[in-house]
Amino acid sequence: MFSIVVVAVFLSLAVPVGAAPYDEVLHRWQKTQKFTDRGDALSITVTYFSSEYIEALIQSEADKNLWTADEMDLHKYQLLKTLRLDDTIPVRFHFEVMGSAVHMAPFGEQLKLRIGSKTYNPVDYDPIFNFRVTESVEGMVYFPRFDEKTGKDLLAGVGTIKLELSGSISLTIKPTKVDFIWDVANDDPSRIYTGQAGGRLEMDRLIKRLANLNKEKQECEKRLGELDSEIAAIEIRMKELQQQ
């Protein structure tokens, strides 16, 4: 028995043959929970998009597809745009059903992100999770990154976060809820906004911001025009009254 344990420990400590150096990073941010119930099975994998994970993911795709630096940068740009890291905390859910179909609707009400003593509901999620799942489904869920009132970064100074999924989504899950936990203390999303992709994303943000400012400006100008018209009308009327 002892020898088997020793072998297993060595196996577990050894880096598998063919494993890339970033595989461990990819695994670290993917948390999987498996449930079985006498004939039913459900596996849930949730990925937290830390800067470390994103870098490893891009590198892994680049290696797999033999991308050039430009192609890698384009992929990074598209990925970061999808992730909406500038105002959300994105996570990816992957449900694998090996048993009775699962119905999770309304999915947005089945999960919350616990940061410190507060919890946050998703601001957006892929509506595919609201439909019957019989095999496998994956999609994104976005939680707010900034406090709605104060604008403060919710992850600033936070060590560990917990994603809580209600157990009522499936009878295969017997606990009241399912937790996914990540240590995010050293995660710094700003470090991935570098290079051409970072520049393009910043340009996108600036264009968006410019459009908003122009819209505000037009509204102000419209209001200003209305005020000018009203002032002019008042002045005309005052003149009329003075002449009477």
Next chain:
Amino acid sequence: MKRFAALVAVLALVAFAAPAFAANPFMDVPMNHWAYDAVSQLASRGVVSGYPDGAFKGEWKATRYEMASVVARALAYVDMNKASKQDLELLKKLVVEFKDELDALGVKVDELDARVADLEKGVGKWYFSGYLRMQQTFGRDIMQGGVLKEDDDSWNVNRFRWNIKKVIDDKVTMNIRLQGGGGEDLGVELAYLTVKFPWDITANIGRFWLDWEGDFYATDWWGFAMDDAYITDIRPTMAVSFNKSFGMGDFSLYVAHDDNAGPGEDILAKGRFPFFGTDPEGFGPAVGVDWALASNLTSDRYIYGARLNFNFNEMFSLALNYMKYDYEDNAGVGVYYTFWNKQNGWLPNVVAYGPKNYFQFATLAADVETIWGDLVINFKPGITLKGQYFMQDNDPAWQATGLLGGGVAYDDSPSAWKAVLEIDQDVLGFTSLWLEYAQLDAGFVFPNGASPYGWMAGDYFCNDYGQVEADTTLWMVLAMQRWSEKWGTYVRYLDVDGSQDYNNWTVAVTHWYTPSLAFELGYDKLGGDLDDDFIWLRTTVFF
């Protein structure tokens, strides 16, 4: 005819309504308008009932009002089990297109939008799912009517499950499961509500499973063949549970009441031993005693549990648990003694079990009280070390069972522990690995009434009540391989050194013919002190 009726209704509505229209409501929708195709698509996929495929094809032209009435009816009839995300998008698009006409029909578009949103979220819908499983076993030794039947073949509908779910509103979800097969009639296995209360408290109310040890036992792909929890994984019982989250921790409470729990009165064992003295009833000198150990565990019982779990970080978590199986009166294990007397021959039952019993060990109530701790260390991604330590405080009735066959009474506070090393297939590449080592004191009770290491072949180191018969050590290895989406295999080896020394090999190969249809062929063998082997073939369809 339906179309005509709808048209009449629309016209009647129009006659009495005088809204301001942005467009002429009686204007035909042009034949090349996308709405025809949209409604046809919904009809052909069965999303819209009452409008069979082709209803909107051909030469017929609809007015905007008619089309709006179709949209209104589509929303009323839409079937979420058939509607895809794209279908709902189409419906939404139709609602926007015919907003004015829907307004004129007296149907608030805002309400329709809300209805679409509700449909998309699934609020108020009934959901159905489940599976049907058939099994054939070949060459298994079974006990039938107290007689051992060797190498028996058995074919049966092993299980049918029908899950029913309804999201009542944003705070209440109802789950029901009907289950039957394998010799059991179809009945309600589960029926409970999950309710969200203020202050982050969630409650389950009704008949449901409770399992606080799901991370600490191994299963096959579906948990059909499995090890099990030592204390929890409580069978569906009428209960209430509360869970309160705080930061990185959780606190849970559980209270259940089980009517007439337990297997009923049964003779556990019997024997004869020499006895020289006066029998307790004063019939004179006796030279021998026949005894029979009987049980009466059929009793109402309460189950109380509490759990405090804390995740220090993503690597390390600790939990403290308490659970008591609290039997009401008249539950227990007792001993019948029959004294053999030279003069009088066999005497009637002299000593009854239960409250009339002379013997200290045969007291009432068979309560089991357990405190245990859980430790989980994820020391590398995909590699987890887990441990559990259990301490029990059991009533004297459980100690008495140790006297079976002339042994000594069991300790009243047995303990057990186990350690598990789990490695994901992602880490090793070709297989996952579950390595488990456990030590259990004689007298330790698995309160659910069976060994948690039963897997396919059953348990052989416990008595009928799930009590460990002798100090036991065991170790187990489970290696599972998912070769592709279509194929999976596993091999499991269990070695037990207890009241019986035996081992148990299991190998199985699974083929997912489609994601909803799986076949499994397996072989199970008991060795050591035991000798049995059999083959099984299982077919399962999920829906």
